[in-house]
Amino acid sequence: MKVLYCGDVVGRAGRDIVIEKVPELRKELDLDFVVVNGENAASGFGITEKICQSFYDAGVDSIVLGNHAFDQKDIMGYMANDVRLIRPLNYPEGTPGRGAAAFKTKKGKSILVLQAMGTVFMDPLDNPFHAVDKILQTGRLGSKYDFIFVDIHAEATSEKMAMGFHCDGRVTAVVGTHQHTPTADAMILPQGTGYQTDAGMCGDYHSVIGMEKEEPLRRFTKKIPGGRFSPALGEATLCAVLIESDDATGLAKSIRPIRIGGHLIQT
Structure with missing residues (x-):
C-alpha cells in the first residue's frame, strides 16, 4: 500500500495547496490512502465542517487533529458523526469524537488510523503510550x-522518538506533527516501522510556524x-510523508518526505 500523510495545514494558504496538490499526487504516486492533519486549518485554530468537506x-480519506481539535465552537457536534475525523485518542473518556478509525481502501485493503497527543510541555492528558497499546490490542498488523x-502530535522530539520505538514492529508507520517544521530523519526502525519525527506543515514558511x-x-x-x-498568506509548501508498505507483512518498505511549492528545497 502507498499512504500519503500531509502535515499540519495552517490557514488558507495551507488549505489551498493541499486541495490543489492532493488530486495530482493521488494519480502521480498511485496512492491508496491520504491522511491530512487539519487542526490548524481554520485560520490557524481548529477545523470546520466546511473545511473537512473541501x-x-x-x-x-481521513483527517487527524491535535491540541486545537476543539477550537471551533461547532466542531464537537459534527465530530460525533464524521467517522473520518480523528482527534487524539488519549483525551478523557466521554470526550466527543474518536481517536482511531478503520477504513477500507478502493482495493479492499484495511487501514487503521490513530492519533495520540504527547504530554511533555502540553496538556496533561492520559498516557499516550498506554492509549496506543489499548487500540493496538484490537487487531494485529498483517x-x-x-x-x-x-500520528504522534507532540512538542518534545524525545516523546515522538519514544513512541516510534514503542510501536516498532507493531505498526506500519509513526509520524509526528505539531512542530510545523519537517525533520530530516525519515527512516525504517529496526523492527520494520517507518518513522519521521515531524512531517512539517502545509503553509507559508516565510512566517513563524505558519503565522504572520x-x-x-x-x-x-x-x-x-x-x-x-x-x-x-504567502506561497505555501506542501510538506508530507509517503509510506509504502509490504503487502505480506504490513511493515514499511520505504518512507520518504515530500515537499512541493513555496520556499523550502523541493523533494
Whole structure:
C-alpha cells in the first residue's frame, strides 16, 4: 500500500495547496490512502465542517487533529458523526469524537488510523503510550489490518522518538506533527516501522510556524501581546510523508518526505 500523510495545514494558504496538490499526487504516486492533519486549518485554530468537506472533495480519506481539535465552537457536534475525523485518542473518556478509525481502501485493503497527543510541555492528558497499546490490542498488523498509521502530535522530539520505538514492529508507520517544521530523519526502525519525527506543515514558511511574523516577533522582543496570531498568506509548501508498505507483512518498505511549492528545497 502507498499512504500519503500531509502535515499540519495552517490557514488558507495551507488549505489551498493541499486541495490543489492532493488530486495530482493521488494519480502521480498511485496512492491508496491520504491522511491530512487539519487542526490548524481554520485560520490557524481548529477545523470546520466546511473545511473537512473541501478536503474530502479533493481526495483526502481521513483527517487527524491535535491540541486545537476543539477550537471551533461547532466542531464537537459534527465530530460525533464524521467517522473520518480523528482527534487524539488519549483525551478523557466521554470526550466527543474518536481517536482511531478503520477504513477500507478502493482495493479492499484495511487501514487503521490513530492519533495520540504527547504530554511533555502540553496538556496533561492520559498516557499516550498506554492509549496506543489499548487500540493496538484490537487487531494485529498483517492480520486484521494491512496498514496501521500512528500520528504522534507532540512538542518534545524525545516523546515522538519514544513512541516510534514503542510501536516498532507493531505498526506500519509513526509520524509526528505539531512542530510545523519537517525533520530530516525519515527512516525504517529496526523492527520494520517507518518513522519521521515531524512531517512539517502545509503553509507559508516565510512566517513563524505558519503565522504572520509581526505578532510573534513582538511577543519575543517586547514580551507584550499586540493582537491575535494570523496565518501567513504567502506561497505555501506542501510538506508530507509517503509510506509504502509490504503487502505480506504490513511493515514499511520505504518512507520518504515530500515537499512541493513555496520556499523550502523541493523533494
